[in-house]
Amino acid sequence: MIDLLFELSKKGSNKFSMPELDVPEVSVSAKRGTELDLPELPEVEVMRHYTALARRVHGVEDGPYPLGSCTMKYNPKVNEMTASLEGFTGIHPLQPADTVKGCTEVLKLTHSALCAVLGMDAVSFQPAAGAHGEMTSLLVMHKYLQSIGQTQRTKIIVPDSSHGTNPASAVAAGFEVVTIPSYPNGMVDMDALKAAVGDDTAAMMLTNPNTLGIFDKQIAEMSKVVHASGGLMYYDGANLNAIMGWARPGDMGFDIVHVNLHKTFSTPHGGGGPGSGPIACKKFLQAYLPYTELDYRQGVDAEKSIGKVKAFHGNFAVIVKALTYILALGAEGLKDASGKAVLNANYLFRQIASLYGEEYRHCMHEFVVSASKAGDEYGVHALDIAKAMLDEGIHPPTIYFPLIVKEAMMFEPTETESKESIDSLAETMAKIFSVAASDPDALHAAPLNAYIGRPDEVKAAKEMKVRYN
Amino acid sequence: MKVLEKLQYLPSHEWVLVEGNKAKVGISDYAQHALGDVVYISLPEVGDEVTADESFADVESVKAASEVFSPVSGTVTAVNDALDSDAGLLNQDPYENWIIEVEFTALSENLVDAAEYTKLCN
Numbered sequence: 213m214i215d216l217l218f219e220l221s222k223k224g225s226n227k228f229s230m231p232e233l234d235v236p237e238v239s240v241s242a243k244r245g246t247e248l249d250l251p252e253l254p255e256v257e258v259m260r261h262y263t264a265l266a267r268r269v270h271g272v273e274d275g276p277y278p279l280g281s282c283t284m285k286y287n288p289k290v291n292e293m294t295a296s297l298e299g300f301t302g303i304h305p306l307q308p309a310d311t312v313k314g315c316t317e318v319l320k321l322t323h324s325a326l327c328a329v330l331g332m333d334a335v336s337f338q339p340a341a342g343a344h345g346e347m348t349s350l351l352v353m354h355k356y357l358q359s360i361g362q363t364q365r366t367k368i369i370v371p372d373s374s375h376g377t378n379p380a381s382a383v384a385a386g387f388e389v390v391t392i393p394s395y396p397n398g399m400v401d402m403d404a405l406k407a408a409v410g411d412d413t414a415a416m417m418l419t420n421p422n423t424l425g426i427f428d429k430q431i432a433e434m435s436k437v438v439h440a441s442g443g444l445m446y447y448d449g450a451n452l453n454a455i456m457g458w459a460r461p462g463d464m465g466f467d468i469v470h471v472n473l474h475k476t477f478s479t480p481h482g483g484g485g486p487g488s489g490p491i492a493c494k495k496f497l498q499a500y501l502p503y504t505e506l507d508y509r510q511g512v513d514a515e516k517s518i519g520k521v522k523a524f525h526g527n528f529a530v531i532v533k534a535l536t537y538i539l540a541l542g543a544e545g546l547k548d549a550s551g552k553a554v555l556n557a558n559y560l561f562r563q564i565a566s567l568y569g570e571e572y573r574h575c576m577h578e579f580v581v582s583a584s585k586a587g588d589e590y591g592v593h594a595l596d597i598a599k600a601m602l603d604e605g606i607h608p609p610t611i612y613f614p615l616i617v618k619e620a621m622m623f624e625p626t627e628t629e630s631k632e633s634i635d636s637l638a639e640t641m642a643k644i645f646s647v648a649a650s651d652p653d654a655l656h657a658a659p660l661n662a663y664i665g666r667p668d669e670v671k672a673a674k675e676m677k678v679r680y681n
Numbered sequence: 682m683k684v685l686e687k688l689q690y691l692p693s694h695e696w697v698l699v700e701g702n703k704a705k706v707g708i709s710d711y712a713q714h715a716l717g718d719v720v721y722i723s724l725p726e727v728g729d730e731v732t733a734d735e736s737f738a739d740v741e742s743v744k745a746a747s748e749v750f751s752p753v754s755g756t757v758t759a760v761n762d763a764l765d766s767d768a769g770l771l772n773q774d775p776y777e778n779w780i781i782e783v784e785f786t787a788l789s790e791n792l793v794d795a796a797e798y799t800k801l802c803n
Contacts, residue, residue: 376746612744618715669743670769673720 214264216680221251228255268663270607271482276629276637277607278560280578280622281375281423283453283475284482284607285553290540291478291533300532305524319525322535326492329452329546330469331462334498334512337490337526342450343377344521345470345489346417348502350385351518352468352493353415353444355500359516362442365414369438371400373424373614375448378417387414394616398424406437413443420447420464421454421576423614423622425557435465444468452476453626454554454577457547468493477534488530552627553577556634560625563638567645568621578624580617586645587619590652594619599666600644602659606637682802683710685776689752690798691734691791696776697752699788704753705779708740711802713775716742719768722749725781729757733789738780740768752792755785 241247253261271277277284294300299314309316323335339345350368357365368382369390379389392404399422409416416438421427428434435445447461449471456476461469473488474481481487493501503517504525525531541549554577561579565572569585583594598608598621610622625634647654659665688696694712698705713719721741731737736748737757759782764770770778793801 612717615745615747670718670720673741673743 214261214268217251217253217258217261218249218680220253220257220261223252225254225257226252270602270605272607272628275605275607276625276633278609278623278625278629278637279607280425280580280610280624281450281613282481282610283450283472283553283577283624283626285453285475285478285626286628287478287480287533288537288540291536294536295529295532300529305528315528318528318532318535322531322538325535325538326471326490328543329456329460330449330471330492331460332469332492333495334501335490335492336501336504336512337488337528337531338502338504338520338522338524339470339489339491340522340527341474341485341487342448342470342472342489343381345472345491346377346381346446346448347385348518348521349446349468349470349491349493350381350387350415351521352491352497352500353446354385354387355516355518356444356497357414359500364412365443367412368414369405369408369416369443371418371422373398373422373616374417375419375423375450376613378448382417394422396616398422398426398614398616399428399430400434402430402433402437405434409438409441409443411442413438413441415444415446415467417446417448418466419449419451420461421451421578423451424580424617425451425454425575425578425622425624427454427459427576431464439465450475451577454550456550457543458550462494468497473530473534478537479530479533486527486530488527488534490526490531549627550577553624556625556627556629557623559631560623560634560638563634564623564641567641577626578622580614580620580622582617583619583621587648590648592648592652592655594621596652596655596658597621597644597648599662600647600655600658601640602662604640604644606640682714683776684795684799684802686795688776689788689792689794690801691750691752691789692793692798692801693750695750695752697788697792698779699785702784703758704755704783704785704788706737706752706781706783707779708749708771708775709798710775713772716740716747716771717744718742719771722764722768722771722780724760724762724765725757727757727760731755731757731781731783733787734791740771749780751783752789753783753785754787754789755783758782758784 272284272286303312326335339348366388367390368387370378371394372391373394382389390408392408393401420431438445445466447466447469449469452471453476470489470491473479474485499513499516500518501512502521503512503514557575557577557579561575562572568581570581583597594611598611601608688698690696694709696707696709719742723739725737731751733754734750737751738749740747740749761779
């Protein structure tokens with residue numbers, strides 16, 4: 213275990229000097245009534261603490277990170293450079309609008325780039341991450357349905373392969389969830405959808421390509437069915453990396469979407485990010501988007517708006533990073549990135565399908581294989597294979613999701629892995645499967661080289677500790 | 682994987698044991714295997730109505746949260762409260778540790794016998 217900064221703290225060990233005060237002094241402690249409990253450490257101890265933590269982490273800069281459904285692509289360093297420009301860091305959100313024109317320009321440019329990629333008309337940058345974007349979109353749809361007198365529309369339809377956050381967000385936003393089955397290839401069962409829609413349907417939430425990495429070709433018909441019932445179509449942008457520049461949610465019939473800048477547009481992801489989950493919608497919904505004072509777009513109506521879901525413009529520096537990526541790649545570059553993401557996934561799948569005893573089949577940017585066929589015989593599970601990958605310096609794929617596939621392992625190599633890197637990943641997988649056959653107990657014991665081996669997940673779920681004392 | 686001869690099963694992996702007008706309901710061995718370590722179950726209360734093929738409980742494991750569907754329609758007459766403090770009992774013995782007892786008025790039309798259920802699981 214690594215001690216926390218609070219545990220390492222020693223009163224009086226802070227030996228730094230503050231710049232001279234040039235504003236009136238306010239006693240924070242007097243206002244709070246208590247002293248602030250901040251850790252006190254020499255700078256070198258703080259650096260050692262964070263370096264020790266960083267050594268225990270596996271990031272995309274340490275090795276492959278084929279985590280399906282979560283697009284862990286490499287984030288170019290130029291993003292960090294632009295985000296740290298003084299014009300972006302040395303400002304305050306309450307400055308007069310005419311003193312921050314560069315920042316409004318960033319928002320405007322990103323706004324029009326996202327609208328172009330998504331086929332939408334308006335964007336709100338407030339949501340701080342994907343699930344927050346889902347929640348915000350649901351509130352926007354709710355407000356819209358209320359405003360047109362359709363208050364009886366209380367149900368959200370999700371396929372059984374949907375991301376867990378979809379039904380969770382729907383419930384959190386006060387809707388009722390209706391789950392419909394998928395065909396074995398993950399495509400939505402159209403008969404079930406037709407039976408599920410009605411005058412109580414608020415919306416359908418969907419990601420396309422779906423969670424099995426298959427593009428659901430029925431999408432135009434699905435949109436037609438949902439729209440004909442009076443419901444709306446919501447696009448979960450988790451899998452946008454497969455289709456950027458090739459297909460647009462707006463053209464598929466979706467009315468509102470969220471995108472994860474931290475997945476698709478190369479801003480940091482995981483470990484605190486921070487993320488950014490802007491939402492984008494068609495014109496008829498834009499009046500209901502979160503309201504912001506700084507007017508970089510037309511059409512948000514302070515009266516109709518759902519209000520604020522985060523201060524100001526969300527995580528602004530993240531938007532700068534995403535815009536940097538968008539401008540560096542350009543329209544053709546974004547399209548190329550998606551094309552290569554799909555190519556890489558197919559290339560990896562073709563190499564490792566036989567290990568799992570499966571037939572290669574075309575996929576989009578990710579694919580799902582079942583560890584059951586190859587593993588059951590040796591008593592080896594997806595979890596054991598995943599843990600063994602850690603020992604090989606590879607972040608495991610997503611396991612046990614989607615739930616409709618037994619012993620699921622979901623790989624998404626992304627476009628930023630080279631051919632050599634994917635070849636080596638495939639070789640490692642072959643090695644792990646040969647160990648599974650010859651010495652399954654070695655896999656049960658994995659990982660041997662990771663700092664944390666097999667945490668007690670039951671205890672973690674039942675006795676959650678979310679504060680240090 | 683254990684399948685008990687005396688029980689009937691839903692394809693969604695719940696079992697029912699019918700005795701007179703009472704029915705005990707639980708999840709199958711296949712279900713507990715697929716779920717992995719179960720950490721929580723949200724139980725209904727005595728007196729609640731359950732409907733055949735509709736969800737009456739949510740079970741959460743280290744892998745996923747899933748719904749548990751009722752093989753019968755009727756009124757809950759008993760709840761296995763031991764599961765409240767230790768949902769892991771479902772892993773230890775999913776057939777001994779029933780979830781609810783129902784005074785039932787109808788059985789689901791989707792119930793299958795042990796042989797048929799074994800086929801479904803393979």
